[in-house]
Amino acid sequence: xxxxxxxxxxxxxxxxxxxxxxxxxxxxxxxxxxxxxxxxxxxxxxxxxxxxxxxxxxxxxxxxxxxxxxxxxxxxxxxxxxxxxxxxxxxxxx
Amino acid sequence: xxxxxxxxxxxxxxxxxxxxxxxxxxxxxxxxxxxxxxxxxxxxxxxxxxxxxxxxxxxxxxxxxxxxxxxxxxxxxxxxxxxxxxxxxxxxxxxxxxxxxxxxxxxxxxxxxxxxxxxxxxxxxxxxxxxxxxxxxxxxxxxxxxxxxxxxxxxxxxxxxxxxxxxxxxxxxxxxxxxxxxxxxxxxxxxxxxxxxxxxxxxxxxxxxxxxxxxxxxxxxxxxxxxxxxxxxxxxxxxxxxxxxxxxxxxxxx
Numbered sequence: 001x002x003x004x005x006x007x008x009x010x011x012x013x014x015x016x017x018x019x020x021x022x023x024x025x026x027x028x029x030x031x032x033x034x035x036x037x038x039x040x041x042x043x044x045x046x047x048x049x050x051x052x053x054x055x056x057x058x059x060x061x062x063x064x065x066x067x068x069x070x071x072x073x074x075x076x077x078x079x080x081x082x083x084x085x086x087x088x089x090x091x092x093x094x
Numbered sequence: 095x096x097x098x099x100x101x102x103x104x105x106x107x108x109x110x111x112x113x114x115x116x117x118x119x120x121x122x123x124x125x126x127x128x129x130x131x132x133x134x135x136x137x138x139x140x141x142x143x144x145x146x147x148x149x150x151x152x153x154x155x156x157x158x159x160x161x162x163x164x165x166x167x168x169x170x171x172x173x174x175x176x177x178x179x180x181x182x183x184x185x186x187x188x189x190x191x192x193x194x195x196x197x198x199x200x201x202x203x204x205x206x207x208x209x210x211x212x213x214x215x216x217x218x219x220x221x222x223x224x225x226x227x228x229x230x231x232x233x234x235x236x237x238x239x240x241x242x243x244x245x246x247x248x249x250x251x252x253x254x255x256x257x258x259x260x261x262x263x264x265x266x267x268x269x270x271x272x273x274x275x276x277x278x279x280x281x282x283x284x285x286x287x288x289x290x291x292x293x294x295x296x297x298x299x300x301x302x303x304x305x306x307x308x309x310x311x312x313x314x315x316x317x318x319x320x321x322x323x324x325x326x327x328x329x330x331x332x333x334x335x336x337x338x339x340x341x342x343x344x345x346x347x348x
Binding site: 006013014016018032033034035036037038039040041042045076078079 | 145146147148149152170171172173174175199200226227240241242243244270348
């Protein structure tokens, strides 16, 4: 199932998520994280997208996975944060 | 004697060329081949640049670009879509170990924007920094910037609006909700300004560049010396233009 969300991060930038997911199992097939935010290093968003594949679409699971990728790859966001990213992804389900 | 940095002025380049030059200077700087560099430039034809993480199809009306003769390119920096028309664009490339630039990204935005603010002062315009990456005059945006850090080098580029045509901008940029497009245009007209609107004068590119040069010199306590691209940078520019910025693979990657 394909879906899109547009979410303004509180005090941040405009996040646009394109999500392809399995509606039965609620697993991510593919995700594209786009928007006018900043992330350092920039390539970390490609890694984040790959690591999110097959993640269960629950708030807890997403937050845990995203935070672990941020920590491991020392990602610095400006205008975006882990909670905002989770919210943007979950809004694709509505 | 003050530290000397290089000043480049390159008017009227294509979108692919402009983005390739910034990247070429970044690579040359990372190899220690060139001093810290400030460049002032313009775009011909006018162009839209989108942020590294943006989707080209989502942000830009490609048919309108074609009809109006406007180019488009993806930047290596994050941030939003910008219509580059009547403006002075600046870029600064400097090693991330140079003590003149704060290690912290947000603090370095403030510092570099400080140079633009001092430059605007020389055009009799009082402005201030508006985090994350804007400069405002009377609460209206006159400048926006974007920064990347690669190869232990900082690249920040940004725009200083000389004049602005919001209606044309919205012919080229897509909006999330077409139903409220008119209201959005009216809002943006309230929130964006330019050197021409504030000062009431048409300021030439050279006069604006002179003011910005002084602003950078004052902010960083350096002397900007006129220079040109090295042969290595010219070769790298051609390579990046050909292999990256002009390709669909790059521009449509999101």
